Amino acid sequence: MGAGTEPEGSSMSDEEWERFLRESMAGTADAPKEPSARARDVAKRLRTQPGRDPEGWRSYTPTRPKRRRGWYVVGLLAALVLLAVALAPGRMVDLVTGDDSDSTPLASETARPTQAPPTGSAQRPTEKEPFRGSPAARWANGAAGITVPKAKAVGWMSEAEVERALARSRDFLVSSGLDREVLRGERPEKAMALINPHQKDVQVFLKTAFRTPSEKNDPLYLFSRFQPSRTQLVGDIVKTRGRLTYREGERGALQVTADVTFVYPTTRADAGGDDEIVRTVVRRELVLSWDDPDKVITEPGTFSIVSHKYDMTNGGCGAPTGYFTPPYGTDRRADEADKEIDPYDRSAPIARDKTSGGECKKATRS
Structure with a gap:
């Protein structure tokens, strides 16, 4: 003052x-x-501040106790979670482990993975969720799972021609491994029409394989077929994962390599609503050559098969019949596999060439 x-x-x-x-x-x-x-x-x-009584100099106003609303909310959420687990335990496990069919899909495969996909839950597949408990639950459906790279001019082909060749290479994979009629045992006419008719050894293989299947000449090396009187597919979806790559081959040809895994959920043809579901898993590696017609005898829009490799689990271990024969129930014990493999591990190429006859393999998971 x-x-x-x-x-x-x-x-x-x-x-x-x-x-x-x-x-x-x-x-x-x-x-x-x-x-x-x-x-x-x-x-x-x-x-x-007129109208208010002055606060006493040494007066005391007790604070209001805070309402513990947070604890009530936490308790309510915990009760709801317990109720959900009690009503649908499998569904909750799927959500936690990421095996749920509605979980986030994997990004497209653009290069060879460095390791196998992680092990998920041991949930059994169902008619509504045939890929439940499998890494394939997060894979794309059908042709969407086959990655096609961007086209560039290679050898005798322009960029536009390479793009068409890649699209037809993918068409072959779709016609041979996803076509519903072929899966039901029909001859893969659309797929065979894309193979160079002047490639004599392959044409002999095709004729022999469908007439008298054997370990050396088995149509399953190239085509996926099930016998409808014995096996039926569960649902309309086949899961796939894989990619196409390309480079310049011999005589300036466009050489396309396909590495694709197909997952087919199956059950007995006479199955009821709760019958066993077995997933047949097939992986194929194909090398296709789109040859220069000035240097190789070929037909427009067709390719020659350079090589093909194939791995299969849960498709039968008996004598070749030209069809996959998934084992159900006691049939599983009758199928004696030569060795075990993880059919979802795409981190390494297929070990051997199946054209010389294949060995039956048991899946460590399906």
Whole structure:
């Protein structure tokens, strides 16, 4: 407070203040006393907040206890989770492990993976969810799972011609491994029409394989077929994962390599609603040559087969019949496999050439 100024918060008039100063200096006994700081503060609050009672100097107002709403919310959520687990335990496990068919799909495969997919839950497949408990649950459906690279000019082909050749290479994979009529045992006419009719060894293989299947000449090396009187597919979806790559081959040809895994959920042809579901898993590696017609005898829009490799599990281990024969029930014990493999592991190429006859393999998971 500066000298000669009204003290902050005082309610005294100028005349009373001057009188107070005179009487204080004169030592008058009944001189008015200067209000205390607390009194001035109370007076100021009364002027600025009329209608409210002043808070007591040493008064105490207890704080309201906080409502513990957070704990109630947590408890409610926990109860809901327990209820969901009790009603649908398998569904909840799928959601946690990522094996649920509605979980986020994997990105397209553009290069060879470095390791096998992780092991998920041991949930059994069902008619509504035939890929449940399998890495294939997150794979794409049908042709969408086959990655086609961007086209560039190679050898004798322009960029546009390479693009068409890649599309037809993919068409062959679709016609040979996804066509519903072929899967039901029909001859793969559309797929065979894309093979160079002047490639004599392959044409002999095709004629022999469908007439008298054997370990050396088995149509399953190139085509997926099930005998409808014995086996039926579950649902309309086949899961796939794989890719096409290409480079320049011999005589300036466009050489396309396909590496694709197909997963077929199957059950007995006479199955009821709750019958066993077995997934037949097939992986094929094909090398196709789109030859320069000026250097190789060929037909427009066709390719020659350079090589083909094939791995299969849960497709039967008996004598070749030209059809996959998934084992059900006691048939599983009768199928004696030569060795075990993980059919979903795409981190390494197929080990051997199946044209010389194949060995039966048991799946470590399906």
